[in-house]
Structure formats: C-alpha cells, structure tokens
Amino acid sequence: MIKVGIVGGTGYTGVELLRLLVLHPEVTLQVITSRADAGTRVDQMFPSLRGLVDLLFVHPDEAHLEQCDAVFFATPNGIAMQQTRALLEAGVRVIDLAADFRLQDIASWEAWYGMTHACPDLVAEAVYGLPEVNREQIKTARLIANPGCYPTAVQLGFFPLLEAGVIEAGSLIADAKSGVSGAGRKAEIPALFAEAGDNFKAYGVAGHRHLPEIKQGLARVSGNGVGLTFVPHLTPLIRGIHATLYGKLTRDVDLQALFEARYADEPFVDVMPAGSHPETRSVRGSNRCRIAVHRPQGGDTVVVLSVIDNLVKGAAGQAVQNLNIMFDFPEAMALNIVPLLP
Missing domain, CATH: 3.40.50.720 (NAD(P)-binding Rossmann-like Domain)
Structure with a gap:
C-alpha cells in the first residue's frame, strides 16, 4: 500500500x-x-x-x-x-x-x-505523462507532468501518422470540442447554464495555452517541427472531448492497419472498426480514448476522430494510470471502468 x-x-x-x-x-x-x-x-x-x-x-x-x-x-x-x-x-x-x-x-x-x-x-x-509514448520513462520518474485534455486527444490521434511519416507535418489541423467541465469548478459567466446551454462556439482561435504543448509532443514523434492549426470549441456538454483531426497524406497506406498496429498493446486506446464514428458518450466516466480513422472518397486527406472524457483520460484517470506505472501496479488498476450510458 x-x-x-x-x-x-x-x-x-x-x-x-x-x-x-x-x-x-x-x-x-x-x-x-x-x-x-x-x-x-x-x-x-x-x-x-x-x-x-x-x-x-x-x-x-x-x-x-x-x-x-x-x-x-x-x-x-x-x-x-x-x-x-x-x-x-x-x-x-x-x-x-x-x-x-x-x-x-x-x-x-x-x-x-x-x-x-x-x-x-x-x-x-519532469516526464511528460502520456503512457502511450513515455511508459518507460514514467516507471522511474520522480515528477510527472500530466498532459492536458485537448493535448491527449489530439496527440493520440496524430501519433501513428507522424511516426510512420505518412502525412505532411507542416499542415495539420485539429478541430476540437470540449464540455464545460474543462473550464474547472469555478464561478464564471461563460460556464453558467444559461450561457453554455443550447449554444456552441469556438474560442482561443488566435492562440490557446494547449497549442505549444500539442506541438511539442507532435514534434517529438515526428522528429521535426510541425505546423498545427488548433481551434477549440465549447459545447453544451458536461464531460467529453471530440477532436476531429486533418492531415495530407504523402503516400498510400492502409490507415486502419496502421492505427490498429500502433495501439494493439495499449490498454486505454480503442481503435474502432473502419467507418466508425466514435461518440463522447461512449467514453463518459472512463479512461479510454476511442479513435476512428477515415479517408474521405479515397482522397489524399486523412480524417481522425478521437474522443475522450476530459476529466478521466484527459486528467484524473491518466494521472492514476501514471501512478500505477510509477509504482509497478497493474496499469489498469482502478481504471477498468465501463463508460456510463445514457
């Protein structure tokens, strides 16, 4: 104990x-x-x-x-x-x-x-606490920088493509939506029910604090700098992040096989069957990231859909996952939670 x-x-x-x-x-x-x-x-x-x-x-x-x-x-x-x-x-x-x-x-x-x-x-x-890339360093770390919620969803969606070198790293787009709990438990007018309910808006288009964190992580796996347009949105949800990610393919590749191979041994990343559209409610209350990859009309644009619960895999769940790795407990201990539905 x-x-x-x-x-x-x-x-x-x-x-x-x-x-x-x-x-x-x-x-x-x-x-x-x-x-x-x-x-x-x-x-x-x-x-x-x-x-x-x-x-x-x-x-x-x-x-x-x-x-x-x-x-x-x-x-x-x-x-x-x-x-x-x-x-x-x-x-x-x-x-x-x-x-x-x-x-x-x-x-x-x-x-x-x-x-x-x-x-x-x-x-x-400090070790950046994203187990899917830094598991070995986390094991011996004294200090963990737990990733942000948007950065978790965006990085997990782009990693397989950048690691394989199959997209243009200079023209990435991340269009991400979050529930209001991402703003924290504090009294602020934009988070009031009458303000956030029945509404949808972008914010931080000129620059968001998570942008440099995302770019830092993507650059580490790509081996070079990346160009990223990141636009967050506030949705009338309590929990959840949905990131829709876009990139230009540089060569033909079996995208489904690429993603399935990359995350085959990851306990908390679920690559869904081809043609799937993951929903935020499918991960509510759980530490899981669900991903689907698409190639619309067989063209040269790849679209990745990545969903997480911002409070779990995007924050507390990932922190407990890191704790388990640091203290050599089973990685899924206390985290095998079935998502809530409805």
Whole structure:
C-alpha cells in the first residue's frame, strides 16, 4: 500500500481523482487539501463519496505532504511549482495535473501562462505523462507532468501518422470540442447554464495555452517541427472531448492497419472498426480514448476522430494510470471502468 495526498481536492479534477482512488486496492488516501474548505468533511461537499471517504479537507500548511509516497496536484497553474522541490527532496513522487512542468521551453511557458517559473531546473527532469509514448520513462520518474485534455486527444490521434511519416507535418489541423467541465469548478459567466446551454462556439482561435504543448509532443514523434492549426470549441456538454483531426497524406497506406498496429498493446486506446464514428458518450466516466480513422472518397486527406472524457483520460484517470506505472501496479488498476450510458 502507498500513502497518497491530493492538493486541491475541491475541483472537478480533484473529486474525479477521489472517485478513482477510493477503489484503488493499493492506495490509502492520507490527506486532501483545500484552503477555503479546511475542516469540512469531504463527503459533505461530495455526497457521492459517502461511505468511501472519511476525511476532512486540510489546509495546505497543515497537510504534512512529506509523509506521503505520492502527491497529486489538482490545482490551478502555478501552484505545484511552489511546492514540488521540497516534496521531491523528501522522497515524495509528484504528479502535477496542471501545466507547470509540461513545456520544456521555459520562455514559452512564461509567455503563455503569464508568470515566472519558480523551479525551471526541475522542468528538464519532469516526464511528460502520456503512457502511450513515455511508459518507460514514467516507471522511474520522480515528477510527472500530466498532459492536458485537448493535448491527449489530439496527440493520440496524430501519433501513428507522424511516426510512420505518412502525412505532411507542416499542415495539420485539429478541430476540437470540449464540455464545460474543462473550464474547472469555478464561478464564471461563460460556464453558467444559461450561457453554455443550447449554444456552441469556438474560442482561443488566435492562440490557446494547449497549442505549444500539442506541438511539442507532435514534434517529438515526428522528429521535426510541425505546423498545427488548433481551434477549440465549447459545447453544451458536461464531460467529453471530440477532436476531429486533418492531415495530407504523402503516400498510400492502409490507415486502419496502421492505427490498429500502433495501439494493439495499449490498454486505454480503442481503435474502432473502419467507418466508425466514435461518440463522447461512449467514453463518459472512463479512461479510454476511442479513435476512428477515415479517408474521405479515397482522397489524399486523412480524417481522425478521437474522443475522450476530459476529466478521466484527459486528467484524473491518466494521472492514476501514471501512478500505477510509477509504482509497478497493474496499469489498469482502478481504471477498468465501463463508460456510463445514457
């Protein structure tokens, strides 16, 4: 058994971590922090956890996180980097679900996130926690940069094509849609039901924080830089991301066979039969990414459809997947969840 702490347990990602970890047979929840709700019972805030979590939220200053074996940061950007060094020195392994350690280019990170990085030397050590490409590095990592939700869906869809060198890397397009929970559990007008319901809109067309993360990951597998147009959209869904990806083929290839071979041994990537159209509801509540690949009219454009639950494979589920790899547990432990339907 390992002792686990969660910093920032009151957001959607934090409660999703709790939902998964309470059923993990190798995890003891040691501490869950919250500045605003310290002293409140966790199951009072989240009645779904009644009978499963018997803890109070603790103020971060009183959490004694150094007594944990692993700590998840389910916090806004800029929090984990303030505490990670001390935890690593205490022998704690850290999984950050925010963006503090995702970008290797510090200047780019500071420009996109509007703050000075507190520990740039640790960024080079951080392992990008996408198991489908970094499983071996994750096994021995002390510090994991858990990928963003859009980057997970987009990268998994493009990887087989770029690795095989069968598309033009300079003209990629990612048209992605997300549910409102991707914005977090906070009071903001765009996330109000009357604003987001019965509506559909693009945002961040001029530039989105996930763009450099996606380009960094795609460039690593392609061996060169990539050109990517990334346009996110907000949909009137609670959960889910649907990424429609476009690329120009450079040679003829059996796309279905390519994708099936690439992900044959991946427990959480499901390549669907030829002609399929995966739906967000088919992954709701699960850690699975479902992918379908198309070649419309047999032309030179490839279209990849990639769907995930933004709170699970796009955040908390992937973080638990990383935990399992780091501590040599079965990778699917606590994650073999059948998606919810309806």
